Amino acid sequence: MSGLGGLSVRFRQSGFSVKIPSFLGPSLPYLLFAGAIALVGLWVENFYYLQVLTFIGINTLVALGLNMLMGYAGQISLGHAAFFGIGAYSTAILTVHYGFSPWIGLAGAISIAGLVALVVGLPTLKLSGYYLGMGTLGFGMIVHILFREWTSMTGGASGFVGIPPLSVGNYTFYSPTAYFSLVWGTVLIGVIICRRIIDSRIGRALRSVHDSEAAARAMGIDTHMLKLQVFVLSALFASVAGFLYAHFVTFISPGTFDFLTSVRMVTMVVIGGMASIWGALLGAALLTLLPDWLHTFSEFEMVVYGLILMVVMILLPQGLTRGILDLWEKSKGEDIDIKGESDGDSFR
Amino acid sequence: MAILSVESLSKSFGGVQALQDVTFCVETGHICGLIGPNGAGKTTLFNLITGFYAPDSGAVHYRGRTLQGLPSHRIVGLGITRTFQNVELFSSMSVLGNVMVGRHVRTRCGFFRAILKTRGARAEEAETRNAALELIRFAGLKGDPEAPAADLPFGWQRLLEIARALASEPSLLLLDEPAAGLNAVETAALGDLITKIRDRGVTVLLVEHDMSLTMRVSDRVVVLDQGRLLAQGAPREIQSDPEVMAAYLGRPKEAGNA
Known part of the structure; x- marks a missing residue:
């Protein structure tokens, strides 16, 4: 168990569960999370900070979906920028060229990305390991070329301008604070969706596929169907993120949705820690901020970037979240372990 | 009545004929032992019955219907579940989690109901949990059901795999060398468990190298x-069958035989 489940278990082990009613236990981290979003939204007034935080939220959404595919189902996708882009371009085309409301754009983004994921996933998910990586990589490149070359629809290499902002009734999400809240509200919903899937029959099936595909099949799990469903789910997360991105920046260009973006998305999941919801958040935050911090190194930026990735992978191969949790537990010493064991015994 | 009938099943891998024209039946409610020296084709037979491999020729009938061409997950749904020769547990999950995965084909909560956390989904989850806990007790596993499955001693991992297989409510349970790596005490307990499984109404097809275990619990041996197929019959007949002895111990020299 990792992420939220692990957190609540830890509460129980250190004797907190007496104070927290059981129905509140699992939802406590959500409340804390929602509280943190509200606090940041109220306190931070600097436009630049809010903008960066909004980008982190958008990336978190992508990482959450990709984490379901990579961390739980154990499948890699090197083409997720394509779904991010499909979300962004679908809503851009529907709102600007056809004059639909952005909410129709959202429906379009979700349905087109879902459909494309289904068609692409059907043959590619029969592949595994490197082959699946190559298959999705090829798909990502094709979509990227489409964005660049289908000039009449996408505006080509020079980009797509004039995407309208989002609005509900008379209210328009103009202010950075409003958009920040919208994006992070969506992230919160995304976290809850992921958590609920992971804690369900489907989540168990996903983890079983990751642990031993042969045994999963022997337990009657249609592994191919399951992988396809998670692939579509992760594409939907990416497309919603793309939708939010397009209406936030109001200008999109193919460069945002290239192969490097796909790699960065995979890196977010790996760095944060696979199979961990909070890991997705941490990874997204780090990979969004890192390029900004690294500007000080000017032309050595990529070198430092690569070094950081290498150091993390060598020292904390299970990702930052797991690594930090382990360090924290180690620093608390042996007594925690002993206490944990005695709790385990009293369970029976 | 036969729950499973294997009809002239053949399978070869490249030049190796793993199974050749094998025909036998498993009677409903029996424990059927399947023995043979290494390389006799026992595991191949398992893989053919459970849909992991497709046969070159021949057919497997289960309760009067052919299993030909069905994917393995459908076969589990029909009531045939297997265990593995090399224990294949879900190592990142708890003991309880492993057995709960076994309930997969008997439960139906999908993505949408999981996300909405419907009343039905929650009830099903509680039911799954209780059924799994019952099976953990039934298999004789003690200790914390929330403990990681990978931390169990090897003998218990075997039992856990059986509990997980039983969670899918099979009518026919295929056990692939469940006593491999167990000590004498554990093997004896395993024998009792297999008998208890049959008494629950589950037919068992048991591949095993441990002769005394197979002969003790089996109603019939293939x-x-x-x-x-070399021989089939009651354990006593098999034990005195000269062909079987020859296969296991080697043939006496021609001169000595005369």
């Missing part, structure tokens, strides 16, 4: 040798 012997394979080099991909062919």
Whole structure:
């Protein structure tokens, strides 16, 4: 168990569960999370900070979906920028060229990305390991070329301008604070969706596929169907993120949705820690901020970037979240372990 | 009545004829032992019955319907579940989690109901949990059901795999060398468990190298040798069958035989 489940278990082990009613236990981290979003939204007034935080939220959404595919189902996708882009371009085309409301754009983004994921996933998910990586990589490149070359629809290499902002009734999400809240509200919903899937029959099936595909099949799990469903789910997360991105920046260009973006998305999941919801958040935050911090190194930026990735992978191969949790537990010493064991015994 | 009938099943891998024209039946409610020296084709037979491999020729009938061409997950749904020779547990999950995965084909909560956390989904989850806990007790596993499955001693991992297989409510349970790596005490307990499983109404097809275990619990024994059916019958008949002895111990020299 990792992420939220692990957190609540830890509460129980250190004797907190007496104070927290059981129905509140699992939802406590959500409340804390929602509280943190509200606090940041109220306190931070600097436009630049809010903008960066909004980008982190958008990336978190992508990482959450990709984490379901990579961390739980154990499948890699090197083409997720394509779904991010499909979300962004679908809503851009529907709102600007056809004059639909952005909410129709959202429906379009979700349905087109879902459909494309289904068609692409059907043959590619029969592949595994490197082959699946190559298959999705090829798909990502094709979509990227489409964005660049289908000039009449996408505006080509020079980009797509004039995407309208989002609005509900008379209210328009103009202010950075409003958009920040919208994006992070969506992230919160995304976290809850992921958590609920992971804690369900489907989540168990996903983890079983990751642990031993042969045994999963022997337990009657249609592994191919399951992988396809998670692939579509992760594409939907990416497309919603793309939708939010397009209406936030109001200008999109193919460069945002290239192969490097796909790699960065995979890196977010790996760095944060696979199979961990909070890991997705941490990874997204780090990979969004890192390029900004690294500007000080000017032309050595990529070198430092690569070094950081290498150091993390060598020292904390299970990702930052797991690594930090382990360090924290180690620093608390042996007594925690002993206490944990005695709790385990009293369970029976 | 036969729950499973294997009809002239053949399978070869490249030049190796793993199974050749094998025919036998498993009676409903029996424990059927399947023995044979290494390389006799026992595991291949398992893989053919459970849809992991497709046969070159021949057919497997289960309760009067052919299993030909069905994917393995459908076969589990019909009531045939297997265990593995090398324990294949879900190592990142708890003991309880492993057994709960076994309930997969008997439960139906999908993505949408999981996300909405419907009343039905929650009830099903509680039911799954209780059924799994019952099976953990039934298999004789003690200790914390929330403990990681990978931390169990090897003998218990075997039992856990059986509990997980039983969670899918099979009518026919295929056990692939469940006593391999167990000590004498554990093997004896395993024998009792297999008998208890049959008494629950589950037919068992048992592949095993441990002769005393197989002979003790089996109602009937089928012997394979080099991909062919060598003999079948009650354990006592098999024990005194000269063909079987020859397969296991080697043939006496021609001169000595005369």
